[in-house]
Amino acid sequence: MPRRRPTEEEVEILRAILDFQFGEGAGEALLPPGSDIEVEVTGKGRIRYVLHSGERILTLRPNDGLFSLSLEAAERLLHAFPPPRLRVVIRGDRDLTGSVLVGDVVDMDPDLRPGDEVIVVDRKDKILAVGRLRLPKAVLEGLDRGEVVRIRKRVKSSGGV
Numbered sequence: 001m002p003r004r005r006p007t008e009e010e011v012e013i014l015r016a017i018l019d020f021q022f023g024e025g026a027g028e029a030l031l032p033p034g035s036d037i038e039v040e041v042t043g044k045g046r047i048r049y050v051l052h053s054g055e056r057i058l059t060l061r062p063n064d065g066l067f068s069l070s071l072e073a074a075e076r077l078l079h080a081f082p083p084p085r086l087r088v089v090i091r092g093d094r095d096l097t098g099s100v101l102v103g104d105v106v107d108m109d110p111d112l113r114p115g116d117e118v119i120v121v122d123r124k125d126k127i128l129a130v131g132r133l134r135l136p137k138a139v140l141e142g143l144d145r146g147e148v149v150r151i152r153k154r155v156k157s158s159g160g161v
């Protein structure tokens with residue numbers, strides 16, 4: 001896919017999508033003014049990936065027009081929003097593989113809905129993974145098993161989380 005610098009209009013559209021999806025201020029946090037932003041476009045000229053300093057930080061999902069986060073983008077959002085915003089907090093002794101299960105969840109943002117992009121953190125607010133929420137907080141209290149977050153990307157660790 002060809003890379004290029006986005007136009008100012010495209011940057012404003014991307015920021016608007018980010019603000020809609022993650023909350024006001026997310027666009028500025030992820031695409032700050034004056035930053036080294038590039039986009040990769042499809043053959044039809046649609047933006048597919050957003051890159052910062054050559055590294056992919058966001059993927060624009062073609063099915064719904066929203067973003068999937070990289071670990072770097074999630075880290076920026078953690079600094080932009082106080083806990084528990086956008087977070088699912090889990091026990092720190094859990095080794096993440098493909099899912100966060102009901103028994104692993106300590107707390108989570110009550111405003112998150114199934115399908116939302118979420119940041120999985122430990123109790124010290126250290127990022128562990130990013131993924132997509134499967135179950136809202138209101139449902140968790142009545143369950144003893146089930147998948148809460150489907151992990152897409154996790155932080156590589158040496159010997160456990």
